[in-house]
Structure formats: structure tokens, C-alpha cells
Amino acid sequence: MTAVSEPSDERRVRMAARALGRHGLVHAYGHCSARLDESHFLVCAPVPMGQMPREATGSVVPIDGPLPDGVLGEVRIHREIYRRRSDVGGVVRSMPPNLMALSTLRLTPKMRHGFGSYFYPASRSGTIHN
Structure with missing residues (x-):
């Protein structure tokens, strides 16, 4: 059908x-x-x-x-x-365009949820946390 x-x-x-x-x-x-x-x-x-x-x-x-x-x-x-x-x-x-731009820098954003994403410490390891 x-x-x-x-x-x-x-x-x-x-x-x-x-x-x-x-x-x-x-x-x-x-x-x-x-x-x-x-x-x-x-x-x-x-x-x-x-x-x-x-x-x-x-x-x-x-x-x-x-x-x-x-x-x-x-x-x-x-x-x-x-x-x-x-x-x-x-x-x-x-x-998303912003994520595609990050990929050219070999940066991978880490998934976060809600208000906790504003307070998680940033890292210099190539992973964006906030």
C-alpha cells in the first residue's frame, strides 16, 4: 500500500x-x-x-x-x-554551519544539556565544552 x-x-x-x-x-x-x-x-x-x-x-x-x-x-x-x-x-x-566551521579547526564540541553547559570548564585539549 x-x-x-x-x-x-x-x-x-x-x-x-x-x-x-x-x-x-x-x-x-x-x-x-x-x-x-x-x-x-x-x-x-x-x-x-x-x-x-x-x-x-x-x-x-x-x-x-x-x-x-x-x-x-x-x-x-x-x-x-x-x-x-x-x-x-x-x-x-x-x-549546523558553526559546527562545520569548528571541524576545519579539528575541534569537536562536547554535548551538554541545559544550564550546566554555561558553567562547565573550558578545555585546551581540542574539545570545546561550552
Whole structure:
């Protein structure tokens, strides 16, 4: 059975894509998706998310089976997450510009959560802590 996306699904994925771009969490690379049912998900159109046109339509992708024509190969990441985790309702593949810039300096930011990230001591070991 082939799933069809509803206009509300398309709108939700477009809005998520634009919000990620607007807040500097993505640039030209990356994409987002939303689960439609137990067997399909909707992935955004393959354009820079911050420039997602209002009329853009995504692609419905089966969780089992080949990727549809025009869907980027990286969407396999989404498919495997949906396949293995039935509780996941959405996936974002993000490459924030600031993190990409850090990679050119061979610096890897350490993941932190909440207010603790403001107080953790900085390190000179090549890892950024705050």
C-alpha cells in the first residue's frame, strides 16, 4: 500500500525545515522528515531548508523498499531510524554551519544539556565544552 501525504503533513515538514534554517541549525545540507504511518514517512524537498518554498512538496518514502526517484541517498538514515524505532515521529539530518566551521579547526564540541553547559570548564585539549 502506498501512503499519500496530506496537505497538513506537507505544511508541517516545510515549516520545520524553514524553522531549522531560520535558527541557524542547518545550511545547504540536511533535511527533515515526519512519520506518516507505520510504513511511510514524508521527507522535505531536496532544497536548502532555510529556503524551502511554500509550494514545495516532499516525497513519501516507504520504510521498506527502495528510495523513490529524486530522493537523496542520505534519506536512508531516516528510513533506518523509522524502521528500528517505532516511537520516533520525526528525524532531522542537520549540519549546523558553526559546527562545520569548528571541524576545519579539528575541534569537536562536547554535548551538554541545559544550564550546566554555561558553567562547565573550558578545555585546551581540542574539545570545546561550552
